[in-house]
Structures are given as structure tokens and as C-alpha cells.
Amino acid sequence: MLPFQSLAARTIGYKNENVNNAVGLEGAYAEYINGENGRRLMQRIAGGVYIPVNNDDEEAIAKDGADIISTINVNFQDLAQKH
Numbered sequence: 001m002l003p004f005q006s007l008a009a010r011t012i013g014y015k016n017e018n019v020n021n022a023v024g025l026e027g028a029y030a031e032y033i034n035g036e037n038g039r040r041l042m043q044r045i046a047g048g049v050y051i052p053v054n055n056d057d058e059e060a061i062a063k064d065g066a067d068i069i070s071t072i073n074v075n076f077q078d079l080a081q082k083h
Helices: 024-028 074-082
Strands: 042-045 049-052
């Protein structure tokens, strides 16, 4: 996510599954910030509602990834990019 559009975009970076060279903070720390997907068997019932099927052996709880806190000064970065 780029909170200030293209401002510091290369530093913040990205990770794209189709590109081998990850860029910036997102690419460098991808293994820490990605987290893990969970898995749960669900059954669809009337009205389009899903309920979990009790089978704890196959259930995996999703795990949040870590956060990155940077000290990029947006005013200095804006000045550097404009000149």
C-alpha cells in the first residue's frame, strides 16, 4: 500500500508474485509481513450462510504478519523528489 501515492514508492516497495526481484521494504521483509493464511472447512446452508464444520484436525488459524514502522519524513521526501 502506498499511502502517499508515488511518494517514496521505491523505498516502500512492493512484492509481486510474477517478479523475482522484490523491491524496497515490502520486498526485503516479505517473509515477516505476509503472515499466513488460515484454513477452515465451512458448510453453506440456506440463505447463503456459511457455518464451520467441526473438524479441528484440518483447521489452521490465520496469523497476522508483522508491521513495519519507518521514519520516512514525507516533507523531506517530497522535496527530494520534486528537485
